[in-house]
Amino acid sequence: MTAISVRHLWKEYGDQIVLEDISLDFAPRAFIALVGPSGCGKTTFLRILLSEETVTRGEVLIGGQPIAREPGADRGVVFQRYSVFPHLTVLGNVVLAAEMGEAPLTGRLFGARRRAAEEEARALIEEVGLKGAEDKYPAALSGGMQQRLALAQAIMRRPKILLLDEPFGALDPGIRADIHQLMLKLWNTCEMTVVMVTHDLKEAFTLATRIIAFERRRNRPEEKARYGATIAKDIEVWPKRIAGQPKTKSVNPGRDDPALPSGPGRDDPALQTA
Numbered sequence: 020m021t022a023i024s025v026r027h028l029w030k031e032y033g034d035q036i037v038l039e040d041i042s043l044d045f046a047p048r049a050f051i052a053l054v055g056p057s058g059c060g061k062t063t064f065l066r067i068l069l070s071e072e073t074v075t076r077g078e079v080l081i082g083g084q085p086i087a088r089e090p091g092a093d094r095g096v097v098f099q100r101y102s103v104f105p106h107l108t109v110l111g112n113v114v115l116a117a118e119m120g121e122a123p124l125t126g127r128l129f130g131a132r133r134r135a136a137e138e139e140a141r142a143l144i145e146e147v148g149l150k151g152a153e154d155k156y157p158a159a160l161s162g163g164m165q166q167r168l169a170l171a172q173a174i175m176r177r178p179k180i181l182l183l184d185e186p187f188g189a190l191d192p193g194i195r196a197d198i199h200q201l202m203l204k205l206w207n208t209c210e211m212t213v214v215m216v217t218h219d220l221k222e223a224f225t226l227a228t229r230i231i232a233f234e235r236r237r238n239r240p241e242e243k244a245r246y247g248a249t250i251a252k253d254i255e256v257w258p259k260r261i262a263g264q265p266k267t268k269s270v271n272p273g274r275d276d277p278a279l280p281s282g283p284g285r286d287d288p289a290l291q292t293a
C-alpha cells in the first residue's frame with residue numbers, strides 16, 4: 020500500500036500560489052529528499068504532511084486514508100533547530116515523547132509504565148550515541164548532539180512517517196557525515212517513511228531513495244503570485260537503496276544503467292589473486 024499519496028495539491032496563501040497541482044506517491048519506507056530554491060514551498064509541503072497546514076485544493080492520503088486534521092504520533096518531525104525542550108534533560112526529553120504518545124491527556128506516565136518508558140528511552144539514547152549524556156540539558160550539548168537527541172525524541176514515538184526540515188543544515192561537515200550514518204541506521208531499522216527537506220544535493224544523494232525537486236517554472240516577480248511551484252525533477256537514486264538492506268546488493272548493470280559504484284571490481288588486481 021502507498022504510504023503517502025498526494026493528489027492535485029494546491030496551496031495558496033491569499034493571492035499567492037505556493038504549490039501548484041502537485042501529485043506524488045511515496046512508497047512505504049521510501050526516503051524522499053525534497054530540494055528546490057528558497058521559498059518554493061518545501062517547508063509548506065512538509066507542514067501539510069504534518070497537518071500543521073491545510074491544502075487549498077486536492078488531497079493527501081496516508082496509508083490510503085485522508086490525512087488526520089491534527090499532528091499525531093504517526094508522524095514525527097525534526098527541524099534544523101529547537102526541536103527539543105530546553106528545560107528537560109536528554110532523558111526527560113525522550114521520556115516525554117513516550118508520555119505524550121501513551122498518555123496524551125496528562126502527559127505523565129507512572130509506575131511500571133514510566134520505568135518501561137525510561138528503559139526504552141535509555142536504549143534509544145545509547146543507539147543515537149548519547150550514552151552518558153542522559154542528565155545533561157540541551158544547552159550543554161553540541162549542535163550535532165542536539166540533533167541526535169531530536170532524532171531519538173522523534174523515533175521514541177515510533178512514527179510511521181518521519182519529517183525532517185533541514186535537520187543537519189547547521190552542522191559542520193564532519194559531524195554531518197556521522198549523523199548521516201546514524202540517520203541511515205535509523206531508517207534501516209525503524210519501519211518508517213522519511214521525507215526530508217534539504218538544500219544540500221550531496222546530502223540528498225547520500226541518504227535518499229528518491230529526490231524530488233520543486234521549482235517555480237515561471238518566476239518573474241509579477242507572476243509570482245499566479246504560479247506556484249511544481250515538480251521539476253523526480254529522480255530515483257541509483258544504485259537502489261532499500262530500507263532494511265543496508266548494503267547495496269551486487270548486481271550486473273543493464274546496458275543502459277549507470278556503471279557500478281567505485282570499489283573493488285573486475286579490474287582490481289587484488290581480486291584476481293584472491
Ligand SMILES: Nc1ncnc2c1ncn2[C@@H]1O[C@H](COP(=O)(O)OP(=O)(O)OP(=O)(O)O)[C@@H](O)[C@H]1O
Nearest residue numbers: 032035037055056057058059060061062063064216
Ligand atoms: N503562513 C504563511 N502565510 C503566508 N505566506 C506563507 C506562509 N508560510 C509560507 N509562506 C510563503 O510561502 C512561500 C513558500 O515558503 P516555504 O517556507 O514553504 O519555502 P521553502 O521552499 O521551504 O523555503 P526555504 O528553502 O527558504 O526554507 C514563501 O513565499 C513564504 O513567504
